[in-house]
Amino acid sequence: MSADGKFGDYGGQYVPEALMPAIEELNDAYERYVLDNEDGFMDDFRARLRDFGGRPTPLQRADRLSERYDREVYLKREDLLHGGAHKLNNALGQVLLAKYMGKERIIAETGAGQHGTATAMACAHLDMPCEIYMGERDINRQRPNVFRMKLNGSEVNPVTVGRGTLKEAISETMRDWATNVEDTHYVIGSVVGPHPFPSMVRDFQSVISEEARTQAREKLGRLPDAVVACAGGGSNTMGAFAEFVDDEETALYAVEAGGSTLEVDEEAGVAPNSASLTTGTEGILHGARTRLLQDRDGQIMESHSVSSGLDYAGVGPELAHLVDTGRVTAVNVDDDEALTAFHRLSQMEGIIPALESAHAFGYLESVAGPDAPDSEEADGLGEYVVVNVSGRGDKDLESAIEETYERDIDIAPNMDEFTGGL
Amino acid sequence: MSADGKFGDYGGQYVPEALMPAIEELNDAYERYVLDNEDGFMDDFRARLRDFGGRPTPLQRADRLSERYDREVYLKREDLLHGGAHKLNNALGQVLLAKYMGKERIIAETGAGQHGTATAMACAHLDMPCEIYMGERDINRQRPNVFRMKLNGSEVNPVTVGRGTLKEAISETMRDWATNVEDTHYVIGSVVGPHPFPSMVRDFQSVISEEARTQAREKLGRLPDAVVACAGGGSNTMGAFAEFVDDEETALYAVEAGGSTLEVDEEAGVAPNSASLTTGTEGILHGARTRLLQDRDGQIMESHSVSSGLDYAGVGPELAHLVDTGRVTAVNVDDDEALTAFHRLSQMEGIIPALESAHAFGYLESVAGPDAPDSEEADGLGEYVVVNVSGRGDKDLESAIEETYERDIDIAPNMDEFTGGL
Amino acid sequence: MSLEDAFADGPAFVPYLAAGDPDYESSLKYVEALERGGADVIELGLPFSEPIAEGPTIQNAVVRSLEGGMTPTRFFEFVEDLDVSVPLVCMTYYNLIYRYGDESEAQRASNTSGETVSNGPRPFVEKAAEVGIEGFVVPDLPAEEADPLREACDEFGLDLVFIVAPTTRGERLDRIMEQVSGYVYVQARLGTTGAQSSVSDQTGSSLERLTDYDVPKAVGFGISSGDHAERIVASGADGIIVGSALVDIVAEGHENGDDAETVADRLETLARELKDGAVAGASQRPPHPERT
C-alpha cells in the first residue's frame, strides 16, 4: 500500500466531498492509533479481542478431511469468535477506534446481518449508540440476525429503495454519514470503501493470519503450503492472507461465489454469481477503484450467491491487486458445490460452517476430492493446507435447508419433514 | 464422593438390571481412562477440547456490570465454546470415552437441544453413529437445534409418549440403552443419572473451574469471593464449582429456575418452577437418589421454566449434597427476572446469553442491583464475583422475544413488528 | 400361600396387569379374570410416572391408570377390594416405595424448611403386608441398593423378587441370587417389556446359568402366546411371566369401548392359553435333577 491508499491502480477515495474531512480525520486516527499504537490502542484492542472475542481461535487439524484429501488439512476456527464470524475482529476495532476519536454514534450497513450483529455487539460492549441499515428484503431473509442486533440495543433501519439489499444499504449508510459526519463513525464491514478502510479493516483482521502463522509453526514446525479463504468483500480473506503475503512458499487461494453460473445477463443487469475477481472488470464503487461486476456502461450489476455474505458486486482493492500481481489465485465454487461442502463439513467434522466459508471447502473438494480430475491445481495446494472457517452456519440453517431441498444435494440428510414448514 | 458413587445419601445406581453390567463397564472405563489417564485419554480429551472446542474460554471483566453492581464482575465465557454452550465439554468427553471403550453407537436424550447438538457435533467429529431422543413437543419448540443435529448426521427420534418433553426423552433413551447395551453408549447430558455419570460428567465439566481458578489468579492475583452459576441438572454448575469446593473463602451460588412461582400445584402434578434444590424433596429418579420435584406419593411433577434447559424435575446428587452440607447456597430467580437479565446483558455487555445463564445474572441483580434491598446476600457475593455464562442465547431468540412480549419486560427493545410473525 | 409354593405344582403362570388400567372397577374385573384363567401368581403394577424399564404397551397402561387417579393409597384399597386367592406381587418403581408415608399431613403443614426426609421403604412394606401382598418386583432397584427394602421385607415376611438380565453374570449374579426370594424373574431378552411375535432362543442358555441356584425361575419379556409359553417351559423355566400381551387386550378393549365383561373374558381366554402352553411345555422337558 502506498500512503494515498492505492494498491497498484486500485483503492483511492471516491466519495462525496462532504465525507472527505471525516475520512481524513479517520486516516489520521488510523495512523496514530492503529499503526503507531498511540495511547496503547492496539493493546487495548487485542486485549478485548482476547477477553470479549475469545481469541486466539484454534488452528485445528481436520482429521477426516485430511484423510479424504490425502494431505494435512487444518481449520482456522473463526467460527468460534464471539458472534460466530470473523466480522467481530473488524467491528470491535472500528468501534473502539471511534471511541478513541471521540465519536458519539456508530452507523453500519449489513447484508446477511453478520457485520451488523458484530457491530451491535461491539457497540453494546463499548457503550456506543448504534444504527444499522439493512435492506428490507434482507431483513425478511435474516430475521435471527435482526433480532440479535435489536437485542444488543441497536436500531435497525430498513432500506426500502431499490432492491432492498446490501448495495442499497451501503449507499444509504453513506448518506447518513454524509449528513452526520461530525459525530458519527461509519463502520464498514469489509476491506472495501475509500481509504483508509481497506487497509484498516485488513489490519484489524490480520490477527487471523498472525495467529495461524504462529500456530502452524508450533504444530507442524513449518508454514502451510496453502491458505484457502472465501472472498466476498474480502475481509476474512485479507485477514487470513495478510501475514503470509511475504511468505513466497505459501500459496493463497481466494474462493469466490460462482453462484449458478459465471455467465452474466447484461440485458437484465444481473450476474448470477459474485465472482468479481474472476469475471469482474475495473471500476469505481463505494469509494474505491477495484474489480466489479458491471455492465458495459459501468452500471453495477445485481450479484447473486446462495450465501448472502458473498453476495456483493465488488471486492476489496488490495485483494484485487494481489490477484492481478499473481500473489493470490482467484478461484470460484458454485452454489451446488458450496452447499455440498456445507453438508460435508457438518457431517464429517461436526462443524456447521457459514455458507460463505463452505465455499472454501468446496474448492478443496473440487481440486483434491475423490472425483476431482487429476490436476496441477491439487499439487498447488501442497501437503499442508489451512482453510479459514470464517463463520458458523447457525445463521444459515433455514436457507441451507431450503436451498438443499430445491437442488437435491445427494449427501444431505433427509429434511422433508421440515421443508414444508419453513 | 465415595467409591460407590454416593454423595452423602445421594447418588447410587437405581437402574434396571439389564443396564448394570454396562454401568459397571463404564465405571471401570471411567476409573481407568478418566481418573488414571490410561492410554493418554485425558490428554487426548484436553487437546480436542482446545482445538475442536475452542478452550480455554476467556474470563472476561464485564465493565458495565462491574459498575452497576459496584464490584468486580467477571464472566466465564462458556458461550464461546463450539456449539454455544458448556455442553460440549461433557459430550466430547463421553463420546471419546465410548470410542476408547470400543462402543459403536451413541445415543443421547435432549430437552432444549443443546446437549443433543453437542453430542451430534462430537459424534461427527469422532465418526460415531448417533441417535438422539427428543420429545415431540421439544422438537417443535427447538427447530434450529433439530436442524443442527440432523446436519451433523445424527438421527433425531421423536418421543411421543407422555408430554413429549425431556423427562420422557430420558426414559426413552434408557429403554434404547437397555435394548442395545452391548455396543451402545448412552451420553447423559448433565451430572445426573446413575453412578458413574454424576462424577464423570463433573470431571469433564470441571475444566471450567480449573481454567477460571487459574485465570482469576492471573488477572487479579487472588481467588474470587463468589462463583455464580445457573443450575438445571447442574453440570455447568458443578463444572464451575468443582475446583473451588476446597477453597473455603469462595462462596458458591447455584441459581435455580424459580419459574412463575415457587408454589406447586399437587393436584395437577405441576410445579411452575424447576427449583428442586430449593423446594424439592429426596427421592429416586433416573438412576440416582437426589432432590426432586415430586408429589406426596413420589410421583414426579411436571416442572416449568422459561428456559427449557433448566426445565427438569431433578438435580445432580452431588450438587444436592453440597447444598445440604452448606457448601453451596441454592437460590432462585423467576422467569421475569431471568428475562430482564437476558436483555440487560445483551444491551450492556453485547453478549446475548442463553436463558439458562440469564438466571445467574438475575441473581446478581436481585441482590446487588440498584433496586435490591440492602441485604447480607449482597455482602455474600463479596468484591469479586465470577458468573458462568453457560451458553449463548441464539437458540432462545424466538422464545425470548415471545415471552418478553407476553410479559412486558420494561428494558426490552420494541419488537412489536416481529411478534406477530413468529 | 407363599410365592415359592405357587411354583411347587408344575410350571407357574404369572400374568401382569397395571392396577387401575383403564379404570378402577374394570381393572378389578380384569385381574380377577386372570385367576380364572389359571394364574398361579399375579404381578400387579402400581404405576410410576417414569417407568424407565417398560416398553410402549405398559407405558401407556401406566398413563391410563394414572389418569384414572391411581395412587399408592388407592392401590392398597384396590388390593383389598380384589377377590383373588393366588399370591400377589406388587411391581413398581423404587421412588413410590421410598416416599410412601414419610410424613403425615400435619408434619408436612408445619414443615417450613422444605426438607422432607424419607423414612425409607418400611412404611410401604408394612402397608403392603397388611393388605395381603406377598412380594415385590422393583425394576429400578438393583441388588446393590436393595438392603433397606430387603430388611423391611424380612421384617414383614414378604418376598423380594429380582430380575436377572441376559447380561447378568459372575459376581453380579451371585450378589442378586443372595438377595432374591420367592422366584427369580429371568429376563428373556435385552430391552424393555413388550409382546413379541417370536420367542427368544436364549432362554435355554439363560436358564443354564441359574441351575445351581435353588429358587424358582420365571421367564418373562416378550411372551405372547401359548406356543411361546410351551417352548419356554420346555427349555426348563419354572414359570412364565406375561405382561404386555395381556395389557394389549386391555388397551384394545379401552380403545374400542368394549364392556369390561367382554374384555375380562378375552383376558381369561389368553390366560388359559398361556397356562395350558406352560403345562404342555412341562411334559416335554427332561427330568430336572434338583426340582422333581
Place this chain on the structure above:
Amino acid sequence: MSLEDAFADGPAFVPYLAAGDPDYESSLKYVEALERGGADVIELGLPFSEPIAEGPTIQNAVVRSLEGGMTPTRFFEFVEDLDVSVPLVCMTYYNLIYRYGDESEAQRASNTSGETVSNGPRPFVEKAAEVGIEGFVVPDLPAEEADPLREACDEFGLDLVFIVAPTTRGERLDRIMEQVSGYVYVQARLGTTGAQSSVSDQTGSSLERLTDYDVPKAVGFGISSGDHAERIVASGADGIIVGSALVDIVAEGHENGDDAETVADRLETLARELKDGAVAGASQRPPHPERT
C-alpha cells in the same frame, strides 16, 4: 456560451433534472421547459445505479430513468435531441465516465481473459464535447482523484465543477479551488440532495470562506422556493442550484399520470419563481467588490 459567462449577467439559476425521467420523450420536454422558465445553466443527470450522494427524491428519479432504458449512449443522443441554448452540465458518477468506450464490441468478444482495462475518462469527455456539453459535476470524485478527468476536460475545453461541502476548509478547500472551473457548487448543508422546507442559515458563512476565490459560487442542496432563492442570493451567492424540488414535480406528474405538457408547464412555473427569487435577492445584496 461558457459556464462562467452564464453567471455574468446577474445571479444564475441552475436547475437539475435526471435525463430520461420518467421517459425519454417527456424528459426532453421537461428540460426545455426549464430554459423557458429562465434557466441560465442546466445540470443534466446521467443516472448511475449507486447514487450515493443523492437523497430519496433523486434516487427515485434515477430508478425511473434507468428503468426507462437510459444509458450513456442514449444520454448523448438525448443531449443532441434537446432543443436548448443554455450551457449544459452533465452530472453523473465517476464509474460511468471511467468505463465509457473502453472497448469495442469486437474487442470484448475476443477477450477471453475476463480482464478489461479502462481507457479512463477521455472517451466520455470527447463524446460529451462532441454533443455540446459544457462541463461536469461528479459527486463521488474528489479533487485528489480528479487529475485524469481534469486533463481530458482541458483537452476538450470543458469545465469541471466541484462541490464544496460545509466541512471543507483550509488545505482541502485550496486543493479543490485549484481544480475547479465554470462554477463552484456550494453545498448548503450536510447530507444528501433533497428539497427542504427551510433554507440553511449557514449560507452566508459558507460563502464567506470563498470570497477570495475568483469563480462563480452556486449554492445548492435543499432550495425549493422563490423565497429560498431570494435569501440565498441575498446572502451573496452568484447562483442557485435546484434539483429535488423540480424532480418532485416530475415524480408527482408521473404518479398521477398527468400529460407531459401539463407537467412541463408546472416545471416552467416553478423555474420562473426560482429565477425571479434569485433576481430579487441580487437587488438586496451589498455591492460586491470583485464581481460588479
